Amino acid sequence: MSTLRERILRQLGSAVEQLASSAPEQIPLFRAQREQFNEAARTMKYAEARLVAEWATDETGFGRGFAVYACYNRGTEFLIVKSELPEDDPSFPSIYRKYVSSWRFERQMKSLMGVAPLGLPDSRPWIKHEDWPPNTWPLRKSFDPATRMPRVEGSYRWIRAEGEGVYEIPVGPVHAGIIEPGHFRFQAVGEEILNLEERLGYAHKGIEKRFEALSWEEGARLAGRISGDTTVAHALCYSRAVETMTGCTPPERALWLRALLLERERIANHLGDIAAVCNDVAFAFLFFQFNILKERLVRTNGRLFGHRFMMDRIVPGGVVADLETGGIGEMLEELDRFLPEFERLVVMYDNNPSLEDRVRDTGILAPDTARELGVVGIVARASGQALDSRIQCPFPPYDSMVPDIPVYSAGDVNARVWVRIEEIRASVQLIRQFLETAPEGELRVPLPVPAPGKSGLALVEGWRGEIACWVEAGPKGEINRCMVRDPSSVTWLGLEQCIHGNIVPDFPVCNKSFNASYSGHDL
Amino acid sequence: MFRILHQIFRTGVVTEPLPVEVEAEVIETGAKLEEAIRRKFRRSLVIRQVDAGSCNGCELEIHAMNNALYNCERFGIHFTASPRFADMLLVTGPVSVNMEIALRRTYLATPAPKLVVAVGDCGCDGGIFGESYASLGGIAKVIPVDARIPGCPPKPADLLAGILKVIE
Numbered sequence: 001m002s003t004l005r006e007r008i009l010r011q012l013g014s015a016v017e018q019l020a021s022s023a024p025e026q027i028p029l030f031r032a033q034r035e036q037f038n039e040a041a042r043t044m045k046y047a048e049a050r051l052v053a054e055w056a057t058d059e060t061g062f063g064r065g066f067a068v069y070a071c072y073n074r075g076t077e078f079l080i081v082k083s084e085l086p087e088d089d090p091s092f093p094s095i096y097r098k099y100v101s102s103w104r105f106e107r108q109m110k111s112l113m114g115v116a117p118l119g120l121p122d123s124r125p126w127i128k129h130e131d132w133p134p135n136t137w138p139l140r141k142s143f144d145p146a147t148r149m150p151r152v153e154g155s156y157r158w159i160r161a162e163g164e165g166v167y168e169i170p171v172g173p174v175h176a177g178i179i180e181p182g183h184f185r186f187q188a189v190g191e192e193i194l195n196l197e198e199r200l201g202y203a204h205k206g207i208e209k210r211f212e213a214l215s216w217e218e219g220a221r222l223a224g225r226i227s228g229d230t231t232v233a234h235a236l237c238y239s240r241a242v243e244t245m246t247g248c249t250p251p252e253r254a255l256w257l258r259a260l261l262l263e264r265e266r267i268a269n270h271l272g273d274i275a276a277v278c279n280d281v282a283f284a285f286l287f288f289q290f291n292i293l294k295e296r297l298v299r300t301n302g303r304l305f306g307h308r309f310m311m312d313r314i315v316p317g318g319v320v321a322d323l324e325t326g327g328i329g330e331m332l333e334e335l336d337r338f339l340p341e342f343e344r345l346v347v348m349y350d351n352n353p354s355l356e357d358r359v360r361d362t363g364i365l366a367p368d369t370a371r372e373l374g375v376v377g378i379v380a381r382a383s384g385q386a387l388d389s390r391i392q393c394p395f396p397p398y399d400s401m402v403p404d405i406p407v408y409s410a411g412d413v414n415a416r417v418w419v420r421i422e423e424i425r426a427s428v429q430l431i432r433q434f435l436e437t438a439p440e441g442e443l444r445v446p447l448p449v450p451a452p453g454k455s456g457l458a459l460v461e462g463w464r465g466e467i468a469c470w471v472e473a474g475p476k477g478e479i480n481r482c483m484v485r486d487p488s489s490v491t492w493l494g495l496e497q498c499i500h501g502n503i504v505p506d507f508p509v510c511n512k513s514f515n516a517s518y519s520g521h522d523l
Numbered sequence: 524m525f526r527i528l529h530q531i532f533r534t535g536v537v538t539e540p541l542p543v544e545v546e547a548e549v550i551e552t553g554a555k556l557e558e559a560i561r562r563k564f565r566r567s568l569v570i571r572q573v574d575a576g577s578c579n580g581c582e583l584e585i586h587a588m589n590n591a592l593y594n595c596e597r598f599g600i601h602f603t604a605s606p607r608f609a610d611m612l613l614v615t616g617p618v619s620v621n622m623e624i625a626l627r628r629t630y631l632a633t634p635a636p637k638l639v640v641a642v643g644d645c646g647c648d649g650g651i652f653g654e655s656y657a658s659l660g661g662i663a664k665v666i667p668v669d670a671r672i673p674g675c676p677p678k679p680a681d682l683l684a685g686i687l688k689v690i691e
Contacts, residue, residue, distance in 0.1 A: 138657065145655045145656055146655060147655075149620065149656055173621075173622065174606075176605075177602075177604065178574075179574065181622055202621045202625070203576045203577070203621075204619055204620075204621055204657050205576055205617060205655075205657050206655045206656055206658055207652070209656070210653070210655065221651055222651055225578040225580065225650075225651055225652075225675075226578065227578060228578035228579040228580020228582070229579050229583055231580065272583075285530075285531075291590040291591065292534070292590065292592065294590075295587060295591075298587075309583065311675065344526075347526065348527060351526070517579065518579070519576075519577065519578045519579050522619075
């Protein structure tokens with residue numbers, strides 16, 4: 001089978017050219033004529049590649065106009081296609097017909113950068129709400145981030161359903177629980193949901209624009225607050241993107257500590273999610289039990305690393321927290337206590353028919369749909385997709401210590417819970433392996449100054465799934481663009497698709513089984 | 524069923540006291556909270572939490588206040604789904620432009636007298652997100668705030684202490 005690179009070269013020939021400004025070396029960047037942007041997508045689709053992310057940049061600082069990018073993946077291969085757009089006509093052919101997930105990527109690019117996807121059937125804004133003034137594109141360089149936007153009259157065209165007995169349920173943005181803001185609109189008949197339409201963007205804080213006012217070092221603090229529950233993975237992904245771009249290799253001990261933090265974050269969040277799924281089907285007992293285990297882990301984090309969620313421990317060039325000598329023993333003892341407790345609870349989850357009745361066959365995301373949508377992480381692995389950045393593009397120590405990843409094909413709430421259960425076991429195993437091989441040495445190296453125009457891509461498997469971060473240095477070596485694609489940007493699409501035919505009272509448990517981030521999506 | 528009962532008995536009561544450093548603080552704050560809530564709120568302080576655009580970090584710690592170890596309900600603190608029943612709004616920020624109207628409406632839907640507590644560095648002053656085209660900054664920029672609980676995120680013990688301070 002020919003590689004993605006060969007496919008692009010064969011199909012597009014002289015219409016593409018490989019650029020050297022992108023890192024890492026094994027992820028090639030091709031510049032395609034803009035008319036060929038969707039042709040490249042077609043080629044990738046036929047090669048059975050997945051769309052990782054699609055984004056736009058403002059290159060006016062380099063004396064050019066705008067650019068659009070699409071990153072594709074198949075197995076361990078990654079490839080980026082870029083097309084440059086003139087400033088006075090920033091349009092490009094939409095790739096929506098080949099990749100469904102670009103439906104939201106392109107609406108977002110249009111809303112925030114003002115580039116025009118030709119052929120995209122949905123012209124509604126995304127992230128940007130209808131009461132923003134038209135023709136305000138915050139990600140453009142000409143847009144002052146301090147601009148106060150006046151509210152204007154506007155309306156949003158919802159998908160409607162008509163017929164006898166059809167009714168609508170609007171929910172949010174302020175939800176019933178202690179949850180992030182978002183809006184869901186259901187069309188239902190009786191108890192049965194006909195359709196769900198998500199409306200997000202309520203947590204949009206202008207993160208991508210904010211990056212451009214920060215130094216590369218300060219950026220890690222902001223990255224750690226893209227989604228507070230994924231602070232380790234986001235800070236790590238950002239740091240790795242910056243390091244890749246500048247050719248910086250952090251010390252071995254830093255890499256080791258980062259992986260340790262990443263797996264601890266995974267266990268804690270999975271525990272919270274399993275607890276919450278049980279709670280949403282009114283099984284309060286396991287909700288409290290799993291949360292006791294979670295609280296104990298985050299307390300250990302606080303004691304060993306100085307922060308319960310390990311925020312601000314990872315920076316470009318290394319880490320700023322160390323594990324003291326006694327910490328290894330403490331962590332091993334903790335795991336010895338944790339695992340039997342956890343397994344006892346898993347048996348209870350598994351042996352409870354009334355619980356099983358609620359989670360099995362509920363919220364099914366079929367494997368074919370999951371592949372079409374390009375979902376990642378726990379959602380993908382519960383729907384038959386063997387995707388995991390720790391295996392697809394490993395960085396040390398994952399290159400030598402490979403996690404045992406679970407893949408289920410049922411695609412229901414139960415499968416998403418089981419993926420989490422198995423991942424907790426795998427992460428415990430990984431942490432034990434890590435603790436046996438603690439390298440000594442420095443924690444941080446200085447970050448070289450990036451060359452203007454250089455870019456870097458990094459992929460990190462956070463607990464929700466693959467995070468993609470792409471950074472580009474501007475003419476003065478500053479942050480010209482920092483693109484973040486949280487796994488939620490694609491898994492939110494999965495939630496809409498899994499809900500058809502389910503009953504309204506099962507929506508909370510379906511939603512919880514995805515547990516997509518609002519803040520990570522809205523940025 | 525037997526397994527569940529067995530687990531309940533073997534777990535026992537895990538609610539503090541526990542041999543950790545926050546313990547004394549939580550016990551002490553809790554006792555004062557209980558007393559203040561008994562005196563001023565007839566034993567029940569009802570809170571509506573509003574996420575006005577946070578990163579979800581503060582929400583994790585607000586959730587933790589409810590876990591079996593902190594168990595804030597024993598002091599009389601209860602989280603409600605509706606602002607109509609709330610004595611207090613616990614608001615995390617920064618307030619995003621897209622959440623401004625919803626936050627104002629939630630505030631108006633809460634019957635007076637009401638307390639508003641801004642939670643987290645971002646709720647206090649916008650934190651790292653600051654003020655921009657998309658972020659209005661701290662909660663006080665949009666609705667009147669009675670107290671602030673800084674921290675990124677504030678720990679459960681800080682949240683309890685902050686709530687105590689505002690009701691005392």
